[in-house]
Amino acid sequence: MSQNQSANHLYLVDGSGYIFRAYHQLPPLTNQHGQPVGAVYGYTTMLWKLATELGNADGPTHLAVVLDKGSHTFRNDMYDLYKANRPPAPEDLVPQFPMIRDATRAFSLPCIEEDGFEADDIIATYTKAAVAQGWKVTIVSSDKDLMQLIQPGVDMYDTMKNERRGADYVMGKFGVRPEQLGDVLALMGDSVDNVPGVPGIGPKTAAKLITEYGSLEAALDAAPSMKKSKMQENLIAHADMARLSRKLVTLHDGMDLPEPLDHLTLKGIPPEPLQAFLSHHGFKSLLARLGAPAAAVAVAAAAAAISENTLPPAPRAEEDPPIDRSLYETVVTQDALDRWIAAARAEGVVAVDTETDMLDCVSCALVGVSLATGPSRACYIPVGHQGQDMFAERPEQLPRDLVLARLKPLLEDDSVLKVGQNLKYDITVLRRHGIEIAPYDDTIVMSFDLDAGQSLAGHGMDEAAKVHLGHTCISFKDVAGTGKKQISFAEVPLDKATEYSAEDADVTLRLWKLFKTRIANEGATRIYELVDRPLVAVIAKMEHEGIKVDREALSRLSAEFTAGIAALEAEIHALAGQPFAIGSTQQLGAILFDKLGYKGGRKGKSGAYSTDVTILEQLKAQGAEIAGKVLDWRQLSKLKSTYTDALQAQINKDSIRVHTSYSLSGAQTGRLSSTDPNLQNIPIRTEVGRQIRHAFVAEPGNLILAADYSQIELRLAAHMADVPALKQAFANGEDIHAATAQQLFGEVNRDTRARAKTINFAILYGISRWGLASRLEITADEAQDMIVRYYERFPGISIYINETIEKARERGYTETLFGRKTWFPRIRAPIQHERQGAERAAINAPIQGTSADIIKRAMARIGPALAAEGLDQVKMLLQVHDELVFELPETDVERASPIIRRVMETAAEPLVKLSVPLGVEIGTGPSWGAAH
DNA sequence: ACCCTCACG
DNA sequence: GACGTACGTGAGGGTA
Structure with a gap:
């Protein structure tokens, strides 16, 4: 291979793929002629980006934009349903297709399209030709089909994510090498292109099979001797579909080159046509970069400034000076720590915020604590920060145990009020270190008790700071990043950590002052002090307790459901006369109403068919057997994906229990809501679903006790x-x-x-x-x-x-x-x-x-009532709006039941005297299911 | 990101 | 005669 050849680097741009992605990711811009140009703009910026890499070490020497032309290709001759599900392109995208060609011409780049072939095939052909010449190739696309082409010297480039992808990426995403990807894609199928694949096989199973047997053919050959399962049956039954799918996903690299390779040489981009194109569409920021006249630059800048300032400035809390982060202090000496503790005592109130290395407060470790004692008087006490990589030195900080020992008397001092935002988190973290924060106020709860339902007032801190203080907080993203590059708070450098964390405490204290006054003035004292505030610590305890879930029982159920789903799927496809994605309401609607001709018209603004239970039940009553099967399929799929599978994944590694998170400000009416996982919607109404409740169990020697308000x-x-x-x-x-x-x-x-x-x-x-x-x-x-x-x-x-x-x-x-x-x-x-x-x-x-107020009062009283009788082994685990779930030693049931009943039935008193009795039904059993 | 559907009270 | 089919939630899957 000569030097000259190896220096060539061909960029192949998947223009058609790109424009769809740009269309969906960008806002619907229009140019001054009223034409929709959002996707064109996205496409233009992408070409711009590539153009700027011209001349870089890994930049293009040759480049071609490849586009789809026409809709009929050789794949349609192979399989008439290929891409049959594709909806027509959106109305405001259609006129943008020709503009893409204009844009490409404006950059003076070659544009390649060929009848009967998809862009993917053209790209495959050019890749093969360039590799044969010893060139490097970069495919500018994020299409998974094209990832089959990745090989030494060929990579992919996702300009939107700014990410180059090689074989490692494919391995990470699909679990196989690029050359095996075609086999995996064939097994998986593709609902967008309507590649059938094998039913019941998704990316995971497909990768497993291909890894194990080496290839699709080998896996199909081995199928008869595999362990008997629904998957194995499907593999045998749908072998032909798999082989057809394999052909459909195969990229065709044998066409004649429409343009010889050396016609794709990049010679530089003449500015005139580009400038004409950019100003026609009013792409001002790009024009400015091109070096347009100063006036145009000024216009662009002014327009940007206006769009960023459409929100009026929020009022600031009077009196208090504005937030000044430069006054925050990083506490690394014992003297400084003692000084802050003394300041907190002198004030009688202190805002507290804890930082941890992860969000899960059952397993997390404490990284630092921030305190605020007055406006902009805030500090951050790091205790668990590491260097930014494994070789860096751990930054200087006080030992964690010393800090906690010093803070404990302050945090437990009756005469110092502790203020936090979403304190249940901090309560749990500190309880694990033997600190019981009291007394406390929680600004999220205060905000909710004042402003529930006010659409402008978010109760989270960043939003509250914006609304009530006119201040924009440093976001967690700013200090820790997002996605794959997100780092743990323990790795955040101390100066940034201080700015972020001390600001949280500072803002919390300012909000607290505002809310404290408002609660008194606006009549919210009763609900806050007597219902919601006491609940914060109770909820923290319940979340930390968690509930035991029988993993084996769930996984058995999951397997049963999988079998049921596969059987139903086969029946449904047979009744439909073709395979389709049953989970897709769109495809289901098309099958039921277009193909099979059942009655039950369109609904909704989207113009799509509605296929919900009521409709399907009507069809079933009309005698549509398929409707009943789909209902059964839906039930099993729901149970499997939402409950049996998701729940197993939620079992905490350390506690071996499931810990939900309750939101005290989640529901406008004052109810709690439950997330990650939601334990307030565990099935009970159907017999199949109820089995899931039986997987919520008590420890040996214990029982589950469920107490329900009846018709509250x-x-x-x-x-x-x-x-x-x-x-x-x-x-x-x-x-x-x-x-x-x-x-x-x-x-x-x-x-x-x-x-x-x-x-x-x-x-x-x-x-x-x-x-x-x-x-x-x-x-x-x-x-x-x-x-x-x-x-x-x-x-x-x-x-x-x-x-x-x-x-x-x-x-x-x-x-x-x-x-x-x-x-x-x-x-x-x-x-x-x-x-x-x-x-x-x-x-x-x-x-x-x-009703929510009453059960909340009961929850706050039950712990002390049980403790007064020495029943401290009784744990309250869950609340489901009108039901409380406990776990307790079998031997305590007799004594605990009447206490729980009494507290619940009298929870309104003495604040409210009801003219109807409240009834409570109690059941016990080894599981939640059995306790009903 | 948004809609649909469906699990619960 | 039109509303878009009851109140309050959260999660998963499909699609644009």
Whole structure:
């Protein structure tokens, strides 16, 4: 290989692939002629970037832009469904295709397209030709099919991510070498291009098979002797599809070169045509870089400045001087530490924030603590920072245990208030080091109790700082980066860590001052002090406790579901007469309504077919067997992906338990919400789903105890709307839906009770005759009659509804019995359906919110009530809105049950005296499922 | 990133 | 006669 040849480097730009990606990732810009040019702009900047690499060591010496031409290729002759799922290009993208050619010409670059071949094949052909000449090749694309071409001397370049990709990348993403990728892609299939693949085989299984057997053919040959499984059956049954898929994903590299290689030489880019193109479309920033006249540069700069300053400056808290990060101190000596502790004692209030090496506070390690004692008077005490790489020296800092020993008396001192933002995190971290923070305030909870529902007020710190202090915080991303390059806080240099962490404490203290005054002035003291604040430590404890989940049981279920799913899939494909992605509502809609011709029209603004349960059930009733199968498939897929599989992954390595995270500011009404994982939506309504609940188990010798409020929202509605008939029924311990049926229909049977139940819930949610009509499958007029009759029999209800809406409109918010406010900015919206939506939510909020207040009070009281009886082995693990779940020694059940029941049933008192009794049902068993 | 669907109360 | 089908959530998969 001669020097001369090896210096050549051909860049092949996948123009068609790029434009689709640019279209979706960039905002829909238009030029001054009103033409959509978002994708063109993205494409132009990409070419620009490549042009600037001209002359770099690894830059292009030769370059061609490759485009798709026409839609019919030899692959369609092989498989008529190839790319059959592709929707037509979006309307505002179509006119941009010719502009792409204009842009390419403006850069004076060769553009290659060929009938009957896709861009991928042209790229493969040129790659082969260039490699044969000993050239280097870079394919500018992020298309996974093209990754098959990666080899020594050939790499790929993703300009959007600014990433060069070689064989390592393919290995990391697909688990195989590039030359094996075609086999993997064939097994996986591709729903976008409609490459069928083998059902039930995804990237993981495909990679496993190819790694194990070496090739697709070898895997197919070996299939009959593999361990019997659904996968193995599929592999045998769909071997032909796999072979067809293999051909479809194979890149065709044998075409004649439309242009010889040496015609692709880059000779430099003449500025005139480029300048004409850029100014035609008004791409000012690029024009400026091209060296356009100074005036144009000024215009571009001015335009940028305006767009960045459209938000009015937020008001700042009066009095307090603005945030000055230069005043923050990094504490590395004992004297300095003692000085800060003394300052905190002198103030009587201190903001505290802990920094850790990861977010999971069950396993994380403490990295540092920040304190704030006044405006811009804040410090950061590092205790666990490392150097930035393994060879760097660990920065000088005080020993962790010394710092904690010094801080402990302060953090536990009754006369010093500790303030934190989302304190449950810090409480957990410090508890693991033997520190029980008390007393405390939490600014996230304060913000929520003041402004729940206010669309402008986010309760997270960065947003709150912006809204209330007019200050932009340093974001975590700024100090630690994001994605793959994200570093742990322990690796952040001390000066940056101090700026970030001390600012958090500084901001927290400023917010606290503001909120403290507002809580007193705006009547939020009761809800904050008596309901939400005490809960923070209780929630911290529950999260830390976690719940044991039987991994083997889940994995057995998962395997059962997988088998069921595969069987259903085969049946569905047979009924459809073709394979398709059942999970795709689009494809499913096309099969059901276009191909099979079932009735059940379009819905929604997107114009797409709706295929939800109600529709599928209608089809099933019409006799569409496929609809029932799809419903079953959906149920199993949901259970598998959301529960059996995801839950196993959530088991903590250290505790071997699952730790959810509760948000105290998640739900507008005051309810908690649960994330990572959500343990408030574990299945129970169907028998199949309920098996998942059985995997939530107690430790040996212990039991799970579940305590549910019975019909708490209906009871509260009866009390709040003052409905004598309902209150009487609850007082008598009657079946409330049966009692309603008696009142409405004059007789109680299964049908009338079910209807009464529907109506009872409809009332809680803000009834509309259309909604009720569709639920009960009656006409809107009949539904209207039923509502009228309900109002007649239960007269308080309509008064309650009208008064609630009226008050909400007047004051902007609703209130629970405990004074929790929920704001409804949209209740005065001029658009009717927005306003009506807000009205329905406003009807429900006081009821749902009061129920939330009551269970929160119960949660705060249960721990002390049990401890008073010496029952400190009883652990509260979960809250599911009207249910509390405990784990306790079998021997404690007898004594704990009545205490739990009493605390829950009397949780409203003495603050609120209810005119209906609250009922609690308790069950126990070895698992959560068995406790119901 | 957004929609759809579906799990719970 | 139109609203876009009830209140409150979070997660996963598909698609643009």
